[in-house]
Amino acid sequence: MLKLRQGQVTIALVCVVLGFMLAVQFRTAQDIRSSIPFQRIEDLSQRLSQTEKERDTLLKEINELRQTTSVESATKESENIKMGAGVVAVRGTGLSITIDDSKRLSKPGENPNLYLIHDEDMLKVINELWAAGAEAISINGQRLIATSEIRCAGPTLSVNNARYSPPYEILVIGEPQTLENSLKMRGGVVETLQFWGIQVSLKKQEIVEVPAYKGAFRFEYAKPIKDGGK
Amino acid sequence: MALPLIGLIVGISLGAFFPITIPVEYAKFMSVALLASLDSVFGGLRAGAEEKFDNTVFVTGFFTNALMAAGLVYIGEGLGIDLYYVALLAFGLRIFQNLAIIRRYFLRK
Numbered sequence: 001m002l003k004l005r006q007g008q009v010t011i012a013l014v015c016v017v018l019g020f021m022l023a024v025q026f027r028t029a030q031d032i033r034s035s036i037p038f039q040r041i042e043d044l045s046q047r048l049s050q051t052e053k054e055r056d057t058l059l060k061e062i063n064e065l066r067q068t069t070s071v072e073s074a075t076k077e078s079e080n081i082k083m084g085a086g087v088v089a090v091r092g093t094g095l096s097i098t099i100d101d102s103k104r105l106s107k108p109g110e111n112p113n114l115y116l117i118h119d120e121d122m123l124k125v126i127n128e129l130w131a132a133g134a135e136a137i138s139i140n141g142q143r144l145i146a147t148s149e150i151r152c153a154g155p156t157l158s159v160n161n162a163r164y165s166p167p168y169e170i171l172v173i174g175e176p177q178t179l180e181n182s183l184k185m186r187g188g189v190v191e192t193l194q195f196w197g198i199q200v201s202l203k204k205q206e207i208v209e210v211p212a213y214k215g216a217f218r219f220e221y222a223k224p225i226k227d228g229g230k
Numbered sequence: 231m232a233l234p235l236i237g238l239i240v241g242i243s244l245g246a247f248f249p250i251t252i253p254v255e256y257a258k259f260m261s262v263a264l265l266a267s268l269d270s271v272f273g274g275l276r277a278g279a280e281e282k283f284d285n286t287v288f289v290t291g292f293f294t295n296a297l298m299a300a301g302l303v304y305i306g307e308g309l310g311i312d313l314y315y316v317a318l319l320a321f322g323l324r325i326f327q328n329l330a331i332i333r334r335y336f337l338r339k
Contacts (some may be wrong), residue, residue, distance in 0.1 A: 007283040010250050011274050012237035018271055019241020021264050027245075028252045029309065035254070 046050070083136070086145040086213040090136045090172040094208035095180060100167035102197030114196050117166055119152045121198070124189050125170065126150065132182035134174040136210040140164045143213040158214055167199075174206040234275070258314055259300040260308075265321040266299035267292055272328040279335040 068076065084086045090098050099122070102115035112180055126144065129137055139146045142159040151159065156163040183190045190200050252260050270292040277283040299317050306313025 006287060007274065007278050007288060008233045010285050010288055011271065011278065012233040013275065014267075014271060014289065015234045015237035016241035016244070017292075018267050019238040019243075020245040021241075021260070021267060022251050023242045023245020024248075024252060025257070027256070027261050028257045031251055032254055032257060085298050104279075192315075 018060040020028070021190045054116055077156055084138065085141045089209060090173060091207060091209045092135070093176050093206055094134075094171065094204075094210075095176055096174040096185070096203045096205055096208060097172065098167050098199075098201045098203075099125070099170070099193070100199040103199070104197035115198070117168065117193075117198055119150050119157060122150050122157060122168065122188075125183065125193075128182050128189050129170075129172050129174070129179060132179050134172045134175065134179060136173045136212045138171045139210055141170055143211055145213045160213070171208050171210050173208050180204060236270075240322060261301040261304055261319045262303045262321075263296040263317060265325075266295040269321045269324050269328070270295050272332065274323050276328045276331050276335075281330060 072142070078087075082088060099117055101117055104115060106112040106115055123140070126137060126139075138155075139150070139159045142162055142164075144159070148160050151158045153163055156165045157168065158164075176205070182188070183200075183202060185191075190202075193200050234331065241338055243252075270288070273291065274288045277288070299321070303314050
């Protein structure tokens with residue numbers, strides 16, 4: 001055995017301190033080790049509940065699909081297609097937007113066109129709304145469909161071959177908050193329009209009714225492809 | 231040899247008895263300080279075996295080493311240099327060196 005001839009007492013005292021430190025550090029390290037998996041548990045449990053929710057909705061969907069017969073699902077599908085085509089009037093939450101020309105007088109030498117609403121402005125607004133998840137849009141009662149045009153026609157705006165003069169009222173169905181935010185975004189469409197004094201007013205509404213497309217569909221050149229799938 | 235061992239056991243039981251924990255962000259400094267003190271104790275044992283033991287050198291060495299090590303790591307943290315690993319390496323090396331020497335004395339009896 002190692003013989004310590006000197007400093008036994010001092011080393012012993014220091015060893016007390018050392019042992020104390022050892023024990024404290026040991027416990028701290030244990031605490032750290034046990035606290036990290038705790039976070040992980042929380043994370044995992046959150047993910048689990050999320051996945052369970054997903055599973056439940058999928059199960060519900062399966063049940064619904066099973067219950068509805070093939071005829072029913074076909075009618076549902078045709079309903080969906082009709083809504084998409086815009087041949088039925090639809091109702092839902094959304095926005096009503098009124099856009100009017102600028103009341104500001106143009107300064108001498110300035111192009112007065114800058115203070116008028118153009119097809120470009122309308123297209124920008126409409127595009128922004130589609131991007132924000134709009135499901136149906138009408139301008140002054142004209143439902144926008146796949147072949148709808150928005151074009152300047154002299155002092156008026158042509159939508160679905162009908163002429164309208166300002167103010168224009170746009171009705172949109174979609175998530176009102178999202179739609180409003182998409183337009184009111186910093187440096188967004190509304191800000192640009194308002195810079196030129198064009199009056200834009202947005203109103204969130206619980207019920208918006210977008211009318212159906214009233215015109216007829218004419219296909220002169222396009223023919224459906226029957227064989228070879230949808 | 232018995233007295234230091236008894237001291238160690240007393241210290242450990244004291245530490246186990248008092249419910250003290252160090253905040254997680256300071257655990258790093260504590261571990262470095264612990265390593266420094268471990269090094270000092272082994273150094274002291276070695277000096278004792280070599281019969282070159284000096285009370286003041288040992289005690290001051292124990293505390294200053296621990297404090298300096300923790301302080302250096304703290305400064306390193308501030309400067310963005312991981313002095314933590316440097317301290318670990320330096321003290322670890324010295325501990326093993328001291329252990330080797332102590333072992334030789336132990337074997338020589």
